[in-house]
Amino acid sequence: MALKVGKGAHAPPFLVMDVITAANARAAALPPGAPGILRMEVGQPATGAPAGAVEAAMRALGARLPMGYTEAFGLPSLRARIARHYAEHYGATVDPRRIAVTVGASGAFPLAFLAAFDRGDRVAMAAPYYPPYANILTALGMEPVLLPAGPETRFQPSIAMLEKLDPLPDGLIVASPCNPAGTMLTPEELRAIADWCQARGVRLISDEIYHGLSWGTVAESTAATMGNSAVVVNSFSKYWSMTGWRVGWLVLPEDLVRPVECLAQNMFISTPHISQLVAEAAMDCREELEGNKARYAESRAALLAGLPQAGFDSIAAADGAFYLWCDVSRLSNDSVDFAARMLEHAGIAATSGVDFDSGRGGRFVRFSYCGAVEDMRQAPARLKEWLGR
Template structure:
């Protein structure tokens, strides 16, 4: 008799991780002197942990800190520093008691979803979208409901789309800046969507992990928008700490204790050493802002040079470090196109089907947070590959 396999085993792959594996395999085959693989597939800053933060971790280890379990919501000093961050950056008072330190944003989403929604609940999100939103919801028995968005709405949802939903969803996931397009909601549209959620009893989950990585307007935080909203953030992107697996939630009062109980049982606590490092990272603003300047230069160079290489249908990229490219004039299968681009041009990018299952075969996502020299070299290599 065959053994039962659980529903969670049916979760589709997060394709960018498969691309990472393929790019690593390609790099391993290169001979000395061969052109290297240009990594534009993953949103992993090439800058690394800020120096002052790394030194804080070294000092703690050398001092013999046992690095044991912390409270489920994290070290009190880190929670207080995150609360201070909201006062400094947004002018928003956030009590430290409503801050939960998590195992990255990836660990924050299951906690938020389990506390806020029940199996069978519908949770809306824009398409294209960050794949784990839908994959985690599905694994938990919830129903992701996709709102197809296009360039006419800057790849973001609108109140009109939400009004057309019948019945209303239990929740809405909003990301501004968003992944994969890097676009932001104008303040008035952000406020209108937040108000709609509050009026209609829809739990708003705001993914703010790309806050700080913007090239114009400063994004709004849902921590100030409506009661009941959940904020997800991370030290991975702006703070350049991907492998440290450290993030946070700002929770409404009604979810503080439920999320704490879930965190105690699912994760115990975020890594102690990562919490020490994250707290110190707040003191590294000069280095972090220098990283933004680097991304800004790479973004400007790619927006200018990629159209000449044949990629002339790009998202505006207000923030984050991604370009969402329509390649419908070049190919109708982004998976195969990205496979060939890696094999023949040595450039790794993520096929659009990772972010939009219905329309993604004519799109791909370029990430430009890698080494600046690589980002400058990529358009020329692509142009040669496409015969431009």
Template sequence: MPLKTGRGACAPPFLVMDVIAAANARAAALAPGEPGVIRMEVGQPGSGAPAGAAEAAVRALQGGMPLGYTEAFGLPSLRARIARHYADRYGLQVPPDRIAVTVGASGAFPLAFLAAFDPGDAVAMAAPYYPPYANILTALGMKPLLLPCDGSTRFQPTVAMLEKLDPRPAGLVLASPCNPAGTMLPPDEFIAIARWCETEGVRLVSDEIYHGLSHGELREETAAAHSESAVVVNSFSKYWSMTGWRIGWLLLPPDLLRPVECLAQNLFISAPHVAQVAAEAAMDCGPELEANRARYRRNRALLLRELPRAGLDRLSPADGAFYLWADVGHLTNDSVAFCARMLAETGVAATPGVDFDRERGGRFLRLSYCGPEADMAEGAERLRRWLGRA
């Protein structure tokens, strides 16, 4: 008799991980002297953790610290440092006891969703969207409610869209800057959405992991400044370049503190101790991190100039993060096959749009520009030749 499978079997794959595997396989099979793979598929900074973070980890490892479990919500010193970050960046006074250190943002989302929502609850989000939002909700028995967005709203939701929802959803996931489009909401629109959620009893989950990586004139806003019930998710993976350290945090409203703490105790015990030590040190590595951001900005400017010359001229505004959302509908309606052929024939890896929008993503792809500057220039040149623009 076949064994039963659980709820996790209904979660769709995160396709970018398959693209990473294919790019790794191609790189491993290259002959000596053959052009390498240009990695534009993954949202992972090309630089590692800042030097001060690595040095702090080495000191902890060599200094005889046991590096055992911490409190479920993390080291008090790290939580206090994160609280100071809110004061420095946003002018917002946050009690450290409202901060929960997590196993990356990926560990934060299940905690937030389980604490805030029940099975069967609808949680709205813009489409295109970061796939694990919907995939985690689905695995937990909740219902992603997709709001189709396009360039006319900067691929972001609006209050007018939300007003049309009847019944109201239990929650809204919002990201500014967002993945995959790299767009931001103007501050007044962000604040209006946060206040609408507060008034309508819709729990706002604000994904702020790309804060610090805005490139235009739009100001970053934290939902915690505009909604007493909002949940804020952040991470050391992007601005602080610490993806593999798996360290992030939640800024929680008072009513979710104990529920999230109990869940964290049971699901994770605590985030890795050594990663917490390194993360605290990383927050004082401003010059190195700002140099990274300057490189992303140069890469962005290069691609916004060169990709149109290659025939990829339908690009998102790219206000922040390190992504370009490219409409390739004039070239294909099958972004999975298009990206596979592009990797095979040019060595440029990109993520198919269907990962972020199952209905419309066949005509889009996402390009990440956080790699080395030379790779970004080479990638644009390869695409120009491949698409017959030489």
């Protein structure tokens, strides 16, 4: 008799991880001296953790600190430093007791979903969206409700979309800046959505992991506008350039503090101690981090100038994060095949839009521009040569 495999084991893949594997294989097969692969498939800054954070890790290791388990919600000093971040950057007073340090934002989402929702609950999000939102919800027995969004709403949800839902959802996920489109809600739009959720008993989950990376539009945190009921997710992976250290955090409403703490105790025990020390030090490395941001700005400018000349002339408003969401329907309606051929013939790894929108993603490709500036400058010329422009 065949053994049962749980339904959660059948969550869809996160296809960008397959692109990473294919790009690694392609790079390993290149002959000596051949042009390298331009890595534009994943949101992983090429810069690494800031120098001050690395030095903090070396000091801790050199002192042979025990670095055992911390409290489930993390080191008190790190939680206090995160609370100070909200005061300094958003003018928001956040009690450190409401902050939970997590194993990256990826560890934060299951904690938030399990505490805020039940099996069968419906959670809305704009499409295109970050795939693990829907995949984690599905694995937990919850139902993602997709709101197809386009350039008319800057690929963001709107109150008009929400008002059409019947029944209303139990939750709503927003991301500003968002992945993959890189677009943002204005502060006024975010407040209006927050007020709509508050009035209707819809739990708002605000993904703010790209805060600090915006280009002209101010990012506002729901910790400042809707702290009583919203859940805020953030991470040290993007602005702080610490993907592999796996440190994120939640800002929780009072009613979810203890439920999330109990879940964290059982599921993760605690975020790695050394990573928490590094994260706390990283928060004081503002000058280096702003230098990283300046390099992303260079790459963004080079791509926005060069990609249209290569045939990629329909690009979402790149308000924040470090992604360009390109409509490639003039070139292909099969972005999976298009991205595979791009890797093979142009040596550029990018991500098919199908990962972010299974219905319409065949027309889109996402380019990440957080790699080396020189690589980003090379990309348009390679694409022009490949496409014969």
